Amino acid sequence: MFTKQFILKKIGQILLHLLFWVAVLFFYTYFFGINGSKFDDTLQFSLFLMPITIATTYVITYKLIPDYLITKQYWRFVLYSFYTLIISVYLLMVSIFFSLIYLSNFEYDDMNPATKNLIFISTAVYLVVIIVSGFKLLKLNLKQASNTRLLETKILDAQLKLKEQELNYLKMQIHPHFLFNTLNTMYGFALKKADQTPDMILKLSNLLDYLLYQAEKPFVLLSEEIAHIKDYIALEKMRFNDTLKVNINISTASESITIAPMLLIPFIENSFKHGAIINGILKIDIQLSATLEEIHFSIKNSNAEGTSSKSGIGLENIKKRLELLYSEKHELFINNTPNTFDVELRLKPVGHA
Numbered sequence: 001m002f003t004k005q006f007i008l009k010k011i012g013q014i015l016l017h018l019l020f021w022v023a024v025l026f027f028y029t030y031f032f033g034i035n036g037s038k039f040d041d042t043l044q045f046s047l048f049l050m051p052i053t054i055a056t057t058y059v060i061t062y063k064l065i066p067d068y069l070i071t072k073q074y075w076r077f078v079l080y081s082f083y084t085l086i087i088s089v090y091l092l093m094v095s096i097f098f099s100l101i102y103l104s105n106f107e108y109d110d111m112n113p114a115t116k117n118l119i120f121i122s123t124a125v126y127l128v129v130i131i132v133s134g135f136k137l138l139k140l141n142l143k144q145a146s147n148t149r150l151l152e153t154k155i156l157d158a159q160l161k162l163k164e165q166e167l168n169y170l171k172m173q174i175h176p177h178f179l180f181n182t183l184n185t186m187y188g189f190a191l192k193k194a195d196q197t198p199d200m201i202l203k204l205s206n207l208l209d210y211l212l213y214q215a216e217k218p219f220v221l222l223s224e225e226i227a228h229i230k231d232y233i234a235l236e237k238m239r240f241n242d243t244l245k246v247n248i249n250i251s252t253a254s255e256s257i258t259i260a261p262m263l264l265i266p267f268i269e270n271s272f273k274h275g276a277i278i279n280g281i282l283k284i285d286i287q288l289s290a291t292l293e294e295i296h297f298s299i300k301n302s303n304a305e306g307t308s309s310k311s312g313i314g315l316e317n318i319k320k321r322l323e324l325l326y327s328e329k330h331e332l333f334i335n336n337t338p339n340t341f342d343v344e345l346r347l348k349p350v351g352h353a
Helices: 004-031 039-069 074-103 118-192 197-212 222-243 265-274 313-325
Strands: 244-252 282-290 295-302 330-336 340-347
Touching (some): 004 039, 004 118, 039 074, 039 118, 074 118, 118 197, 222 244, 222 265, 222 282, 265 295, 265 313, 265 340
Parallel strands (some): 244 282
Antiparallel strands (some): 282 295, 295 340, 330 340
């Protein structure tokens, strides 16, 4: 069903075409009347050329260029263009006979010199055809470029949505893993009815708030991540008691530095979960320094020979998140030796909290 907008658009296109061909008619009348020939004869000859010009132009612009040239069927375009040229030249020769028979009454000397020269006539007709074809080709190229940009935009949007879905999936995996470790610690304290249990519940509450609300943001302030790292370490200290020795050194140059939420905690979880107690002590060393240009994080834990600190969901997920969020803006080094397990991460801060 045709809409009003569609009908008005088509009417506008028809009027534009009519206006163009009227202009071409005036051009022909002037072009073939430059030697002072009778205006009526020149006008009639120009009118005779109009159907030839219009047919040749429309065949090339609405059939050959869109169907064969744009689709890169070059040999067909050349072949059919050659056929069109032969037919149009034949019709232009007919126009010369029209001028001789109907306008000059078979008197060759009385013919307009411009109307008996095939090269002159062809120049006028093919000039119009070439100009219109060039405009059509430019229009199609611009349309194709616009469609290409639109397609690229859609592909980028689809890729971004896939990245968001993958990030959400990775976060969903991290959350249960984090809660499982923390609740295990709390369960042990509840069994002992320890005095530290209320403090532990408060710290867990803070961690859960961070986990459920802040972790949904693409980026948070680094200071928030640090605060919850300290809460997590405090919880683990309660669980390990005297068997844990944590050395933590943090230095930040600005309060405005941001980081992806839950990005560093999995490394710390991994150290507590897979680090080895040697001579009755689990040693963990954490270093964090941050400037507006770079975040440098390293963690080292004691490791027993044969123990793999790389196992578990945490580290694998964090590697994927780093690739998605900090592609080409991070360096991650993991070194698993018989005595220590070292992780070093360098980030270039991106995003805003």
